[in-house]
Amino acid sequence: MKKGKVNKRVLIYDEEGLTKLASKIKEVRGNKGYTQEDLAYESGLSLSQVARIETIKINPTVSTIFKIARTLDVQVSDLFDFKLSKKAK
Amino acid sequence: MKKGKVNKRVLIYDEEGLTKLASKIKEVRGNKGYTQEDLAYESGLSLSQVARIETIKINPTVSTIFKIARTLDVQVSDLFDFKLSKKAK
């Protein structure tokens, strides 16, 4: 055991889902002819945040995704229109 | 794009979307015969977190929703199967 802190928190970071979500957002944004800056400005999000989401650097909150969906004028479910692999049991 | 207008820091908390998401999760969880504790245990989330989501106390991250979807064995898009009102422009 390492010295110092012991209880390291297991972080919730679903790489598969975040990767697929990022692809969806990029896809829809591109299809609408929006730049990251367009999306950021119209949604009220920061440009850095949009970039971080699309490059899978963070695990955004659902309200952030709601803002993106509203701005891109798609259903939220459209941004989650992919399948996750089954969890291990 | 448009510049010169500073983005005001606004709390990101989409009450409408979070309320509908909470309803969906409760609905699906109930239909599967899961208690909050079942869902928490199997997903690896804390019971308090599940309760906070269902009572709309927090704005969860998407990875948290991915865990719930996997545990309830539904598509993520099923948990977002609702419409948001159009954004004001």
Added chain:
DNA sequence: ATTCATTATAGCATACGTGCTATAATTTAA
């Protein structure tokens, strides 16, 4: 009313999501 199960609330510590400002890297246009 009394148990039992389930759901909701509360306080704390800590990791991290987010906005902001800058800068770098990459892509596109000329």
Added chain:
DNA sequence: TTAAATTATAGCACGTATGCTATAATGAAT
């Protein structure tokens, strides 16, 4: 190539999502 547009990265401050532990409220069962 050069310049411009677009995307990506980085560090900081602040608020919050999350786990944990515990307790309280609610509901169901008759």
